[in-house]
Amino acid sequence: MTAQTRIVEIRTKILKQNDVAARALRDRFEAAGVYTVSFVSSPGAGKTMLLEKTLLLLREGYRVAALVGDLATDNDARRLARSEVPVRQITTGTVCHLEAEMVRTALGDWPLEDLDFLFIENVGNLVCPASYDLGEALRIVLFSVTEGEDKPLKYPTIFNTADVALITKADLASAVEFDAEAAFINIQAVRPGIQVLTVSAKGGEGMSAWIKLLESRRREVSHAPTSEPTREPAQT
Amino acid sequence: MHELSIACSIIDLASEESEQRGGVAVRAVHVRLGQLSGVVKSALVSAFELAREDSPLATARLVVEETPIIIRCPSCHTETTLDWPQGLESLPSFCCSRCGVPSSDVRSGRELEVTALEIEE
Numbered sequence: 001m002t003a004q005t006r007i008v009e010i011r012t013k014i015l016k017q018n019d020v021a022a023r024a025l026r027d028r029f030e031a032a033g034v035y036t037v038s039f040v041s042s043p044g045a046g047k048t049m050l051l052e053k054t055l056l057l058l059r060e061g062y063r064v065a066a067l068v069g070d071l072a073t074d075n076d077a078r079r080l081a082r083s084e085v086p087v088r089q090i091t092t093g094t095v096c097h098l099e100a101e102m103v104r105t106a107l108g109d110w111p112l113e114d115l116d117f118l119f120i121e122n123v124g125n126l127v128c129p130a131s132y133d134l135g136e137a138l139r140i141v142l143f144s145v146t147e148g149e150d151k152p153l154k155y156p157t158i159f160n161t162a163d164v165a166l167i168t169k170a171d172l173a174s175a176v177e178f179d180a181e182a183a184f185i186n187i188q189a190v191r192p193g194i195q196v197l198t199v200s201a202k203g204g205e206g207m208s209a210w211i212k213l214l215e216s217r218r219r220e221v222s223h224a225p226t227s228e229p230t231r232e233p234a235q236t
Numbered sequence: 237m238h239e240l241s242i243a244c245s246i247i248d249l250a251s252e253e254s255e256q257r258g259g260v261a262v263r264a265v266h267v268r269l270g271q272l273s274g275v276v277k278s279a280l281v282s283a284f285e286l287a288r289e290d291s292p293l294a295t296a297r298l299v300v301e302e303t304p305i306i307i308r309c310p311s312c313h314t315e316t317t318l319d320w321p322q323g324l325e326s327l328p329s330f331c332c333s334r335c336g337v338p339s340s341d342v343r344s345g346r347e348l349e350v351t352a353l354e355i356e357e
Contacts, residue, residue, distance in 0.1 A: 192338030
């Protein structure tokens, strides 16, 4: 006799656990008043170089820190430590992306109230990180001029989940005959309206616009309440 | 290749549901996979076959329903379906089919959810 089967509807998000962890992180970042920015790109697009320069430029006026994900080494963290801002490494082992829980573990009891900006550098991968919310306020997707103008069309999912696109290594654009107009059209095709900046961390081109963007995005979310809680007038 | 960790999450979810129902055998897990979810159907099915070994779902099938991307026009509010079958390299532009205005308002296509279980009675 064969058993009868019955269909039970459940409708549950597969990444529910990550979503819950990401929401908790987002609440924690907001409560601490730290603006969190994540970087995603393919390997070699220049995330670490851009991050290093960004930390150096921002540290003049802000308290900044970074978490960097890497499969096996701490090379990136050591490189970033040269910027003399707090950097923590997340070694993911064989996991090809960061998850919210990894971020939470790496943060530990880091006093986030002491920070203005926290950067999270994801593992170099244009596919897997797209599905995982890390609780960041701003997700930046980077692609370098050497990767070709059609990258956004090949990886629409990651471009579609990003808030800002950065075209990196602008100093190499003419050497590789990069077609900036085509790249812009391709980005807009998969993520209409997204802000696009072109930068060269090495040569400095576009870096001040990039820093201004970070500052203004941070101000947009932190303008409302003052840092001091307003006290109820004392009853007499 | 994050399909393996997605498959493990599906197994965990379904095992938990089965346990709550007194350890009923699960014959199949139905999932909904949006075309903009970043998960590849064929890779997920292979990963599921690996992940189900030594689990309460060792003989369960994975039934995948793919859902297309639907965007809503910010100007005329028409909903446009962008069908992006896997394997096709580039996808159609995120523009309204009626008036051509670009839209980032994705109403469907990001789904990554377990919708139902087939259990033995």
